[in-house]
Amino acid sequence: MTERLCLETLPRLDTAHRPAVEPGALSCGIVHLGIGAFHRAHQAVYTEAAAAATGSSDWGICGVSQRSPGVLNTLAPQDFLYSVLEREKDESRLRVVGSLREVLFAGADPDLVIARLAAPTTRIVSLTVTEKGYHADLATGRLRVDEEVRADLGARVPRTAVGQLVRGLQRRRAEDAGPLTIIPCDNVSANGRTAETVVRDFCRLLPEESTDGLEEWISENVAFPSTMVDRIVPATSEEAVHEVQRRLGLRDEAALVTETFTQWVVEDRFRGARPAWEQVGVTFTHDVTPYELMKLRLVNASNSALAYLGLLAQLPHISDAVDVPEFAAYADALVRREMAPTIDAPPGTDVDAFCAGVVRRFGNPWLRHRTRQVAMDGTQKIPQRLLRPMAESRAAGREPVLAALAVAAWMAYVGSAASGGYEWSLEDPLADELIRVTGSAGSSAQRLVTGLLGMQRVFPDDVAQDEWFRATLTDMVADLGRFGPHAVVDAVLG
Incomplete structure (x- = not known):
């Protein structure tokens, strides 16, 4: 040996x-x-x-x-x-x-x-x-x-x-x-x-x-x-x-x-x-905030989005998700169109080059980063990575459809994982509450979305009470279950 x-x-x-x-x-x-x-x-x-x-x-x-x-x-x-x-x-x-x-x-x-x-x-x-x-x-x-x-x-x-x-x-x-x-x-x-x-x-x-x-x-x-x-x-x-x-x-x-x-x-x-x-x-x-927001909203947000879409598509690794052309195009569009406008980049940063590098890094074939690993503890991650920039976009009069799809993919994943749809159990510090909410929702996308939006430790009021957000999530969760993630991503990008 x-x-x-x-x-x-x-x-x-x-x-x-x-x-x-x-x-x-x-x-x-x-x-x-x-x-x-x-x-x-x-x-x-x-x-x-x-x-x-x-x-x-x-x-x-x-x-x-x-x-x-x-x-x-x-x-x-x-x-x-x-x-x-x-x-x-x-x-x-x-x-x-x-x-x-x-x-x-x-x-x-x-x-x-x-x-x-x-x-x-x-x-x-x-x-x-x-x-x-x-x-x-x-x-x-x-x-x-x-x-x-x-x-x-x-x-x-x-x-x-x-x-x-x-x-x-x-x-x-x-x-x-x-x-x-x-x-x-x-x-x-x-x-x-x-x-x-x-x-x-x-x-x-x-x-x-x-x-x-x-x-x-x-x-x-x-x-x-x-x-x-x-x-x-x-x-x-x-x-x-x-x-x-x-x-x-x-x-x-x-x-x-x-x-x-x-x-x-x-x-x-x-x-x-x-x-x-x-x-x-x-x-x-003296101020880490610009660097922090750039990382959370450009890198971490797209990583989470790829993880949940990848799991719905039964892909084991983030690099496998990037290998799907429509998923890679979606992640690139998410950071450029919806996340980048919510940050003030650090001085001297080429935001366009940074965005281009995000998806390239995720596609590194040597990094077998498991979608399941990135997906765990979603209730602790999506508020910073997705919900806060979405609330800012809505306050500015925009409709962050791409970010909404990432949240909808998380909801669909939670619904499936909580009901035993994967070979592992749901890994999240709020797993008991998630399982209770999804169990009450049954097969109804509307009840699932309403129940999850009611989790105040996850969804701030300005997001949970936004009717556009609620309706968009309900349609997307239903479509993910009916048509699958590939078709929904194509439709959103189209």
């Missing part, structure tokens, strides 16, 4: 494939909550490059797996080393990343997670916990006090990211461990402000005797910069693992495949030290 990638076997690699830093020399200055594939192919890569550029050994990463020991079990035998294969057309680059130096599973070591957050050597805490991981009501940005948050407010060692952050800050303050910067890296509008809001809301719900003065300490010692992150990092296929093994000559069970495109924009608002990310391509700005 081929030997496995680890520190012992690392010297056997070609120099071009080795980490840009000496992994064993790094100390952990960053704790990352949500150590999934995206962080390892994005922020961890930037962090290693910054350490190499400056010769700093202070910015190793301690990753925390929130939900499963799987990442820990895979990476520990490899001394937390893994490879990133960037591919697009005939271009490819493979390198082992060494910036990740520890992985904890929060379910097994919750106290150790809090200790790492409170350690004086920790200067930065970053997060990729997905939209639902903030436990925020995305309509208001305030903390959603659900069952998990209530449990964290009680006696248990916290399992939610917000609970971990607050308990870590409490201990950090008590031990005078110094300032901290908390950097969210998820597709949440104003994610820094959202993280700060849910942290403060959590503090206010704790007994006063345990938090006296904590909010004031946070104001003086903790920063929550907003960010925009962009890179497609799908789940790794067996084919990709074999390709990496062939090129490395070592077995890497944690290999990642991604595109060559990558972008990270960070609000320049820190407490204390940070890596020299600006030296390796990270954009620092």
Whole structure:
């Protein structure tokens, strides 16, 4: 059997494939909550490059797996080393990343997670916990006090990211461990402000005797910069693992495949030290909003639209959907005609070129990004990606038919998934409510649309009460069921 990638076997690699830093020399200055594939192919890569550029050994990463020991079990035998294969057309680059130096599973070591957050050597805490991981009501940005948050407010060692952050800050303050910067890296509008809001809301719900003065300490010692992150990092296929093994000559069970495109924009608002990310391509700005809206409305909105149409057409991957000419034309028209007019692009941005690049990126045949993966947690995604720009378009007197089709495709998918139309169950934090609504609707498109529009945690009043929107969605959901997604997309484009 081929030997496995680890520190012992690392010297056997070609120099071009080795980490840009000496992994064993790094100390952990960053704790990352949500150590999934995206962080390892994005922020961890930037962090290693910054350490190499400056010769700093202070910015190793301690990753925390929130939900499963799987990442820990895979990476520990490899001394937390893994490879990133960037591919697009005939271009490819493979390198082992060494910036990740520890992985904890929060379910097994919750106290150790809090200790790492409170350690004086920790200067930065970053997060990729997905939209639902903030436990925020995305309509208001305030903390959603659900069952998990209530449990964290009680006696248990916290399992939610917000609970971990607050308990870590409490201990950090008590031990005078110094300032901290908390950097969210998820597709949440104003994610820094959202993280700060849910942290403060959590503090206010704790007994006063345990938090006296904590909010004031946070104001003086903790920063929550907003960010925009962009890179497609799908789940790794067996084919990709074999390709990496062939090129490395070592077995890497944690290999990642991604595109060559990558972008990270960070609000320049820190407490204390940070890596020299600006030296390796990270954009620092005083206002992330233009970058954020461009990503959410041009990239994420079209990605979600392709996912739901693709699932209705029984296509397993986003690239399969782009291979359908009418779907590719629809996604291109969606971003150009309806989404681009709702953004103020960052200075110097060629919006037309950016729009052209969106569908091209989704069509990358090496990125086997599953439609099911993109479709999950729709109630947390479509408000930012589709509903808010649609409301702005309606207020400006426009009829965003293409965006309405994306929402209708989501509704049709929810109706099918909730009734067992797929081999997997509906994956969404509001799944119980969705199943209840769709069950009451039966086969009626009108009842389905009316029921889903009545979910106030998803649909804002100005959208839910818009008669044009309601009628358009009802017709589209009915047509998707009657004629299928190909015919409906053709009709809308025609």
